[in-house]
Structure formats: structure tokens, C-alpha cells
Amino acid sequence: MEVATTTPLQDDSKHERPPATVAAVILAAGKASRMGEGGGHKLLAEFDGEPLVRRAAKTALSADVNVVIVVTGHRWNEIEAAVLGLEVTAIYNPEFASGMASSLIAGYSAAAARGVDGVLVMLADMPGVTVGDLNALISSFxxxxxxxxxxxxSRGKRGNPVILPKSLKDSIMQLKGDVGARHLLETSGTPVIDLDIGExxxxxVDTPEEVLVAGGVLKG
Structure with a gap:
């Protein structure tokens, strides 16, 4: 008598690569010079009753990221106070006056970002970015x-946030002055996927008028 045998199906899930890890780096170190003398700090302006920088941090924390880093500089003590109680890592950039490049480097250098597959670079002064927007970017990554x-x-025009793969870390660490990652996006040879998240x-918001038009209330 012939006995039929079956081979157990392999559990392919054990061989699936875990999803890419992402650290959110929120740039909140700038001098906000376009706010004018006595114009207040744009990141302390309140949107829906909370400082803009705290709003950005909470948005990042609600997204599917592994860690959230806030890079501070100008009026760092007030910015850090604004995110107090949130599960973020605050990093002070002593070179903030030299421009955005130093803040990117500070965020990349944070111990909390070590070993991640990608860095989601957020500007803290963008009140319209939602958790859904961030998750769409992360999912594509x-x-x-x-x-x-x-x-x-937005409608084919370059914007923010961006997610940079770890392969660009060495190039990021070489940036200088008031430049972000835009130049690298255009010259690195790394493929770029554009995702439209709307306006x-x-x-x-760079000026008092823009804060007010966007629905903010100027504070300190």
C-alpha cells in the first residue's frame, strides 16, 4: 500500500526583510530672521493652541517612524521647552548660525539616528504637513x-519633507553653509521618487504675515 506524504509549506514570513527604519529629523535651529526685529519666533507661534514646533514634533511622533530628533539652535531653551514631555531627542547645534547644513549634520550625528535606513528631514515651520503625508512618504521609501x-x-514643484537613504550620509556630513539636501538630490545619482502631497x-511660514495667513497666532 502506498502512503501519500506531504511536505510542510515553508513559512516565507521568516525570510522577509524587516521594513526600513526611519528617523525623523526636525530642523528647528534657524534664526527666523525674516520675522523682523521684535517679530517673535515663528516656531513659537501657536497653531490650534500649541507652538508650531510642538505641532511638528507631535505629527512626526504619530507617524510610522522609529525615532524623532529635534535640532535646536536659536533660542534653543524656548524651543526645547515647547517640546517638553514629548518622546523626542533634542539636539543643540552650536553652529546653527552657519546655516542649515550644520543642523542636518547635527541630526545625522545624533546617537538616536545611528543605523537607521533613512532620515526623514522635516522643516519645523510647515504647518500643513500631516501624519498621513509623512506615512505616505515613509511607505514609498x-x-x-x-x-x-x-x-x-506639489503640482510638480519641489518641496518638503524628504527622506534620504543612509547611502547619502557621507555626502551629508560634507555639506557646509546655508544649504540643505537639494544639491545632493540633484547630483548624487541616487534615484528620486516625487510624491505629491498637495500644497x-x-x-x-517665514514672516509674521505668513504665520497669520496660515492660521497661526504670534506669541514670543
């Missing part, structure tokens, strides 16, 4: 196995 740049756009990708 993970679908690409963490190997590409993901850039938020939020280009809505930042």
Missing part, C-alpha cells in the same frame, strides 16, 4: 527597500 530618495512635491509640501 519602504516599498523601494530604502534605496531611493523620496521627495514631497502642504510648499507651505512654510
Amino acid at each position: 519602504r516599498q523601494s527597500s530604502g534605496k531611493v530618495i523620496i521627495r514631497a512635491v 502642504a509640501a510648499r507651505l512654510d
Whole structure:
């Protein structure tokens, strides 16, 4: 008599690569010079009853990231006080006056960001960016196995946030002056995927008028 045998199905889930890890780095170190003398700090302006920088941090914390880092500089004590009680890592950038590059480097250098597959770079002065926007960017990054740049756009126009893969870390660490990652996006040779998140990708607040138009209330 022939006895039929079956081979147990393999559990492929054991061999699946875990999703790419992402650290959110919120740049909140700038001098906000366009607010004018006595114009207040834009990141302390209140939107829906809370400081803009705290709003940005809470948005990042609610997204599917592994860690949230806030880079401070100008009026750092007030910025750190604004995010007090949130599960974020605050990093002070002593070179903040030299421009955005030093803040990017400070965020990348944080111990909390060590070993992640990608860094989600957020500007703290963009009140329209939502948790859904961030998760859409992160999902696209993970679908690409963490190997590409993901850039938020609005109607084809470049915007923020962006996610940078770990392959660009050495290049980021060489940046100088008041430049962000835009130059690297255009020259690194790393593929770029643009994701349209609507007007939020280009809505930042740099002046008192822009704060008010966006629905903010100027404070300190």
C-alpha cells in the first residue's frame, strides 16, 4: 500500500526583510530672521493652541517612524521647552548660525539616528504637513527597500519633507553653509521618487504675515 506524504509549506514570513527604519529629523535651529526685529519666533507661534514646533514634533511622533530628533539652535531653551514631555531627542547645534547644513549634520550625528535606513528631514515651520503625508512618504521609501530618495512635491514643484537613504550620509556630513539636501538630490545619482502631497509640501511660514495667513497666532 502506498502512503501519500506531504511536505510542510515553508513559512516565507521568516525570510522577509524587516521594513526600513526611519528617523525623523526636525530642523528647528534657524534664526527666523525674516520675522523682523521684535517679530517673535515663528516656531513659537501657536497653531490650534500649541507652538508650531510642538505641532511638528507631535505629527512626526504619530507617524510610522522609529525615532524623532529635534535640532535646536536659536533660542534653543524656548524651543526645547515647547517640546517638553514629548518622546523626542533634542539636539543643540552650536553652529546653527552657519546655516542649515550644520543642523542636518547635527541630526545625522545624533546617537538616536545611528543605523537607521533613512532620515526623514522635516522643516519645523510647515504647518500643513500631516501624519498621513509623512506615512505616505515613509511607505514609498519602504516599498523601494530604502534605496531611493523620496521627495514631497506639489503640482510638480519641489518641496518638503524628504527622506534620504543612509547611502547619502557621507555626502551629508560634507555639506557646509546655508544649504540643505537639494544639491545632493540633484547630483548624487541616487534615484528620486516625487510624491505629491498637495500644497502642504510648499507651505512654510517665514514672516509674521505668513504665520497669520496660515492660521497661526504670534506669541514670543
